Amino acid sequence: MxxxxxxxxxxxxxxxxxxxxxxxxxxGRAVAVLGRNGVGKTTFVHALxxxxxxxSGSIRLAGxxxxxxxxxxxxxxxxRIVPQGRRVFRSLTVAETLEISRSPGEWTVERVYQxxxxxxxxxxxxxxxxxxxxxxxxxxxxALLGNPRLLLLDEPSEGLAPRLVEELGVVLAGLRATGIxxxxxxxxxxxALEVADEVRCMVKGRFVYGAAAGEFAGDGAAIAAYLGVGS
Amino acid sequence: xxxxxxxxxxxxxxxxLFVLAVGLTLIYGMLDVLNLAHGALYMAGGYIAxxxxxxxxxxxxxxxxxxxxxxxLGVALGGxxxxxxxxxxxxGHLDQALLTLGLAILLSEFLLGVVDRGFHTLPPPDGLxxxxxxxxxxxxxxxxxxxxxxxxxxxxxxxxxxAGALVRAAVDDPGMLAxxxxxxxxxRLSVMLAGCGLATFAGVLGLPxxxxxxxxxxxxxxxxxxxxxxxxxxxIRGAVVGALLVGQVQxxxxxxxxxxAAYLLFAVMAAVLLWNPSGMFGRAR
Amino acid sequence: xxxxxxxxxxxxxxxxxxxxxxxxxxxxVVKVGxxxxxxxxxxxxxxxxxxxxxxxxxxxGGKLGGKPARLVVADDAGTPETGQQxxxxxxxxxxxxxxxxxxxxxxxxxxxxxxxxxxxxVVIANAGADALGGPGVFRVSxxxxxxxxxxxxxxxxxxxxxxxxxxxxxxxxxxxxxxxxAEGYAKGGGAKPLKQILTPFGKTQNFQPYLSQIPAEAKFLxxxxxxGEAITFAKNFKQxxxxxxxxxxxxxxxTDEDVLQAIGADAEGITSVGLxxxxxxxxxxxxxxxxxxxxTGKNPSAVALQSWDAMSLIDQAAKRGGDLAQALxxxxxxxxxxxxxxxxAKHNPVQNWYxxxxxxxxxxxxxxxxxxxx
Numbered sequence: 095m096x097x098x099x100x101x102x103x104x105x106x107x108x109x110x111x112x113x114x115x116x117x118x119x120x121x122g123r124a125v126a127v128l129g130r131n132g133v134g135k136t137t138f139v140h141a142l143x144x145x146x147x148x149x150s151g152s153i154r155l156a157g158x159x160x161x162x163x164x165x166x167x168x169x170x171x172x173x174r175i176v177p178q179g180r181r182v183f184r185s186l187t188v189a190e191t192l193e194i195s196r197s198p199g200e201w202t203v204e205r206v207y208q209x210x211x212x213x214x215x216x217x218x219x220x221x222x223x224x225x226x227x228x229x230x231x232x233x234x235x236x237a238l239l240g241n242p243r244l245l246l247l248d249e250p251s252e253g254l255a256p257r258l259v260e261e262l263g264v265v266l267a268g269l270r271a272t273g274i275x276x277x278x279x280x281x282x283x284x285x286a287l288e289v290a291d292e293v294r295c296m297v298k299g300r301f302v303y304g305a306a307a308g309e310f311a312g313d314g315a316a317i318a319a320y321l322g323v324g325s
Numbered sequence: 326x327x328x329x330x331x332x333x334x335x336x337x338x339x340x341x342l343f344v345l346a347v348g349l350t351l352i353y354g355m356l357d358v359l360n361l362a363h364g365a366l367y368m369a370g371g372y373i374a375x376x377x378x379x380x381x382x383x384x385x386x387x388x389x390x391x392x393x394x395x396x397x398l399g400v401a402l403g404g405x406x407x408x409x410x411x412x413x414x415x416x417g418h419l420d421q422a423l424l425t426l427g428l429a430i431l432l433s434e435f436l437l438g439v440v441d442r443g444f445h446t447l448p449p450p451d452g453l454x455x456x457x458x459x460x461x462x463x464x465x466x467x468x469x470x471x472x473x474x475x476x477x478x479x480x481x482x483x484x485x486x487x488a489g490a491l492v493r494a495a496v497d498d499p500g501m502l503a504x505x506x507x508x509x510x511x512x513r514l515s516v517m518l519a520g521c522g523l524a525t526f527a528g529v530l531g532l533p534x535x536x537x538x539x540x541x542x543x544x545x546x547x548x549x550x551x552x553x554x555x556x557x558x559x560x561i562r563g564a565v566v567g568a569l570l571v572g573q574v575q576x577x578x579x580x581x582x583x584x585x586a587a588y589l590l591f592a593v594m595a596a597v598l599l600w601n602p603s604g605m606f607g608r609a610r
Numbered sequence: 611x612x613x614x615x616x617x618x619x620x621x622x623x624x625x626x627x628x629x630x631x632x633x634x635x636x637x638x639v640v641k642v643g644x645x646x647x648x649x650x651x652x653x654x655x656x657x658x659x660x661x662x663x664x665x666x667x668x669x670x671g672g673k674l675g676g677k678p679a680r681l682v683v684a685d686d687a688g689t690p691e692t693g694q695q696x697x698x699x700x701x702x703x704x705x706x707x708x709x710x711x712x713x714x715x716x717x718x719x720x721x722x723x724x725x726x727x728x729x730x731x732v733v734i735a736n737a738g739a740d741a742l743g744g745p746g747v748f749r750v751s752x753x754x755x756x757x758x759x760x761x762x763x764x765x766x767x768x769x770x771x772x773x774x775x776x777x778x779x780x781x782x783x784x785x786x787x788x789x790x791x792a793e794g795y796a797k798g799g800g801a802k803p804l805k806q807i808l809t810p811f812g813k814t815q816n817f818q819p820y821l822s823q824i825p826a827e828a829k830f831l832x833x834x835x836x837x838g839e840a841i842t843f844a845k846n847f848k849q850x851x852x853x854x855x856x857x858x859x860x861x862x863x864x865t866d867e868d869v870l871q872a873i874g875a876d877a878e879g880i881t882s883v884g885l886x887x888x889x890x891x892x893x894x895x896x897x898x899x900x901x902x903x904x905x906t907g908k909n910p911s912a913v914a915l916q917s918w919d920a921m922s923l924i925d926q927a928a929k930r931g932g933d934l935a936q937a938l939x940x941x942x943x944x945x946x947x948x949x950x951x952x953x954x955a956k957h958n959p960v961q962n963w964y965x966x967x968x969x970x971x972x973x974x975x976x977x978x979x980x981x982x983x984x
Contacts, residue, residue: 143504169506177504183490183497190490195505221497240505327822334818380871443654444841444872460851535815536845536872538838540651544815579819586820587780587810 095154096121096275097142097244102151102161103299104141111137113299114151117277119292121243124269124276126290126307128283130322134299135279136178139246142277143175144168155244174237178248178279180229182236184222188213191221191236199241200272206235209265227258234265244275251282263288283321287311295320330461331576337465339572340472341534345527345545346552347479347564348520354496354559355516358410359422363524364546365429366402370395370528371537372436375445388450392529399525402432403518433542445537464533471530475523476565483561492516496559551590555597557607566605640674640928642921643682643700643730644711645721650688651812651837652713654868655913659711659735662917665905666925674921675928682706688713690720697721701728707934708733710920713913715739715782722747731935735920736913740786746935748957750919750944751912752885754786755793757861760963760979761832761883762794765859768965768977772801773829777820778861779839781811787834787861804828814839817846824856831856836863841872848876859883865968867911880968885959886915886948887966887973895947909972910947919946 097119105111111134119125127135140146142153144165153160160168183191192203192213207214210231216224224232230250237245247266251259259282266289269276280286286293286307293310295303303316310316349363377391409428413421448454449464456462483489494502495512503509535541548571556567574593579586597605644663647656660683673679682704686693693712700706701724709725710733712718718737722744725732731746738754765774774795778784785808792803804827809820824831831852835843840863847853862884863869870877888899888909898918902910910918923944927937939957943950951961960981966973 145500145504165500165503166506166508169504175504177501181498181501183494183501185493185497186490190487191494193487194490194494194502194507197506236505331819331822334816338816437653441654442657444838444869446841446845446872446874448874456849456851462849536838536841538651539653540838544813575816576819580822583807583820583823587813 098154104148126286129296172243174240174242175246180233182221189217195236195239335572335576339569343568346549348523350553361426362429364542365432366524367528368542370525374529385450396522396526399522403521447532557604560606563606640679641706643706646711648685658914659917662914666921693717694720697724751916755790758787758790759794762791766798766800774803775828777807778834779811780808834861840864898947
């Protein structure tokens with residue numbers, strides 16, 4: 095098992111958001127974490143990255159306990175995040191961002207430019223001069239250059255034009271083949287189902303539903319119950 | 326002609342202010358610590374150089390060597406300062422600023438105790454003590470040159486190297502920087518050390534311009550604070566423009582409106598803040 | 611609450627009673643309270659002040675007016691609030707017979723007010739504010755006005771009747787000194803100065819922009835700066851070559867001992883008008899400079915001389931006996947290292963002023979300006 099999360103609780107200040115979340119994920123598999131707004135999806139991936147300190151529970155990555163480690167240690171162990179809102183370094187150029195994100199492995203700056211030719215054309219531009227789509231590509235490229243074992247994606251399609259969402263789907267779907275495990279938080283159901291092997295639905299800080307992606311796609315009742323769409 | 330000399334002179338003071346303020350602005354921008362000991366570090370640079378060189382005129386080589394040694398001591402003092410601030414991390418700006426202020430008082434009183442409470446200066450090094458074009462002090466030209474060189478190096482490191490990119494990234498989004506595996510604490514420490522080294526170096530550079538005395542620390546601190554308020558936090562460009570502007574206001578501005586000399590600097594600062602509350606190159610925080 | 615009030619009353623009564631007996635017991639001792647800046651921007655002057663007072667006592671067997679004397683030093687930190695608080699402490703708690711010291715004028719004003727309320731006389735050893743005074747206030751230094759006035763008279767005589775430009779720090783000592791100069795200059799037949807340039811006090815690190823204001827037709831410049839600004843001014847004046855274009859006359863502070871070492875070679879040749887020079891040729895001065903040099907290795911500063919004379923005045927007054935405040939006004943001529951001086955009706959000194967040229971490490975006296983015949 096690449097990732098095993100058990101009974102994870104976390105929150106901000108006194109407000110607890112995660113109330114015992116469990117999740118397992120095999121190497122090279124992608125799981126989509128779905129749920130309505132405010133159920134704790136972002137907190138979940140933040141806890142995996144150490145951006146929020148879990149208050150209890152366990153996160154094991156290839157047998158190694160991550161809970162309690164700081165963000166940098168977790169990153170060093172092979173976890174990367176593409177955060178909500180992209181959080182690109184606004185004063186760094188594309189080239190600089192990719193340069194400081196580099197680590198030894200299969201993913202190189204050239205390879206990132208290959209999958210995102212738009213970035214190559216903008217390599218001398220600063221983060222705050224990029225379009226939303228370009229920022230998303232940069233955030234993904236930044237994460238991939240860490241050659242992660244586990245990639246966390248938080249709402250990557252947010253604010254993107256439909257054509258870009260499609261391109262994004264192709265890139266993300268291709269990642270599984272490279273052996274990266276992916277946790278994808280996504281509101282766009284089509285994209286989620288295109289990328290993920292499995293689906294987990296979250297309600298009030300817990301996972302309450304799990305199914306293969308194809309199975310979930312056909313379960314209209316579950317979609318209506320957990321996402322509130324199509325009803 | 327006279328205004329041209331004023332403007333040139335403003336450049337000399339601007340160059341000195343830049344070397345002093347660039348560290349302050351980066352430390353505030355990155356560590357979120359308003360280092361009120363920055364003026365005391367400047368003062369320490371001056372007093373240590375005075376102790377080393379004994380107030381006598383020396384060769385340029387010896388002078389430069391002393392300046393580098395003082396900068397190294399400034400780096401060490403920066404280390405002490407970092408260690409002192411560490412326990413207060415997350416305690417808020419006021420606590421940290423008060424701590425640095427307390428350390429500043431300790432440092433400056435210690436220096437005054439070691440030397441004395443009187444006035445001291447150091448003449449420019451041999452070869453730089455003359456004047457150019459009849460009546461402009463050569464040393465001030467040298468200060469401008471030194472400011473250009475240091476400014477150029479700092480700008481190059483900050484804008485063109487990997488280390489500089491790490492520093493800017495740490496200003497932009499330290500959490501995200503940690504999330505790509507970078508040791509943000511180490512980046513911050515480097516900035517703190519470099520900033521403190523530059524402050525003490527500025528103290529040597531400024532020795533023939535501003536005499537050593539009790540109260541020198543707060544005098545230069547106020548100027549450096551004005552520079553970063555005008556220029557904006559954590560911006561090298563802001564420090565450059567802010568320092569040059571303060572230099573010009575203090576020379577050309579004063580020459581044009583001498584009766585307003587006491588208020589001019591604050592008027593310019595207020596005008597900049599009205600135009601953009603986060604300074605000319607600052608960002609909203 | 612009631613108990614607390616009672617306790618307070620008891621404490622007050624006890625305090626008053628204690629003080630009364632203490633005063634009675636202390637009649638055989640002269641207690642001098644010295645309010646001195648031991649910290650703050652004036653602390654360099656404070657060091658000289660205290661050293662000179664202690665030197666006077668040491669040289670006079672620890673006695674003033676034949677009685678054992680005690681010097682109680684309090685630090686005003688350069689602020690009027692602290693000064694006033696220390697004055698209260700010295701008068702009420704230490705029961706001093708007289709307060710002296712007082713470097714900065716704002717501090718002296720606050721202290722004089724407090725001392726008047728406690729009926730304790732004050733001997734000012736430095737502060738120069740013109741308005742400072744009162745029935746119990748005596749000054750052995752000078753008023754800013756007289757400092758400038760003497761220089762103005764001399765300038766009219768020796769620098770020409772026109773072409774004067776005045777320059778100084780924009781605070782009471784600066785403006786009062788310049789005002790005195792303008793009036794002394796006019797009295798000597800000089801024309802109205804071409805220009806008066808005031809610089810922000812304590813905030814001027816560079817005098818170049820102000821020096822560039824001097825009109826081309828200027829013939830000479832009279833300046834007032836003290837302390838750090840004096841150093842910066844003297845250096846800037848020389849560095850920018852003004853010494854070759856313009857004659858310079860300065861107040862005594864620009865070439866006083868506290869700044870000379872820092873100004874270094876740029877002080878050479880500066881002419882100033884002051885109340886003292888270590889080079890004065892009289893027996894009192896020879897003895898004083900010798901003792902001071904033996905103790906500090908330096909020439910005495912104006913503040914050192916004034917502080918010595920403050921103790922000397924108290925010494926003479928105590929010798930007369932009776933009420934000290936009254937005696938201070940009846941001392942008459944005081945034999946000082948600066949030459950003899952008396953106090954006028956307002957208790958300010960009537961004294962010689964000296965034109966001094968700094969050369970070879972000392973302010974040489976090149977002319978004497980005697981007090982105006984009144």
